[in-house]
Amino acid sequence: MQLTEQTLPATGHATRFEALFKQHFGELHEYAYSILRDWDLAEDVVASMFLRLWEKYNWEEEKGAIRAYLYRSVYHDSLNYIRDQKVKTRYQTRTAHAMKDETDNAAGKIELSQLEKRLAAALNTLPEKCRTVFQLSRYENLKYQEISAKLGISLKTVEAHMGKALKTLRFELQEYLPLFVILFLKLGWL
Incomplete structure (x- = not known):
């Protein structure tokens, strides 16, 4: 001084x-x-x-x-x-947490968007009847009985198509399995 x-x-x-x-x-x-x-x-x-x-x-x-x-x-x-x-x-701690949350949210949104694209691509690889059964079950929340009646196929055929669809999707989306679970929860499929 x-x-x-x-x-x-x-x-x-x-x-x-x-x-x-x-x-x-x-x-x-x-x-x-x-x-x-x-x-x-x-x-x-x-x-x-x-x-x-x-x-x-x-x-x-x-x-x-x-x-x-x-x-x-x-x-x-x-x-x-x-x-x-x-x-x-x-x-500083609050700011750091808020920035981390925003970064995590942005990264999560990007991954979720990529997952949705991969899901759509994987669904397109399914045979038409199989894809239709899956979409009626998961997107329209129809029960197997209702799908059977709507498509005019047996209950066992509906189950077989769903089994095939889920097996194919698990294989195609195995790297996204954790996000797949989140997406299914978000869409109300689980």
């Missing part, structure tokens, strides 16, 4: 300030360190407190109990620093 003649109070005050600084800086620094557990940070807190004292203290009305004032100021400045750091950390 560089003091100039313009910032100096009256000469007697400058001498009093310098004496206070020399007398108390070391012990205040140790006190701040006991709270903050960071040597350089403690030095900054004490130096800032002395700067504020220099700028705002009413030297004409000094009552002599300045040592208690200095300790109280260092104590509050240290606690304010800790509180500010906790707020910053909490904000």
Whole structure:
């Protein structure tokens, strides 16, 4: 901290300030360190407190109990620093979680979109009757009995088509199996 003649109070005050600084800086620094557990940070807190004292203290009305004032100021400045750091950390943590969630959501949407495309391609590889049975079962939520009646085929044929469709889809989409389960849950198939 560089003091100039313009910032100096009256000469007697400058001498009093310098004496206070020399007398108390070391012990205040140790006190701040006991709270903050960071040597350089403690030095900054004490130096800032002395700067504020220099700028705002009413030297004409000094009552002599300045040592208690200095300790109280260092104590509050240290606690304010800790509180500010906790707020910053909490904000950074929330921001990091929100960004991670957004990234995860975006990645999940891309994977889900890819899965839906692969599912459509896999469905197109199925024979027409097999694909129709699967779509009636999974997209229109019809029961096997209803599909049998609607298509005019036996219940066993419906079961066989569904078995074939599911086997083919499992093979074609095996790399997406976890997402496949999520998609089925989303679509209400499971």
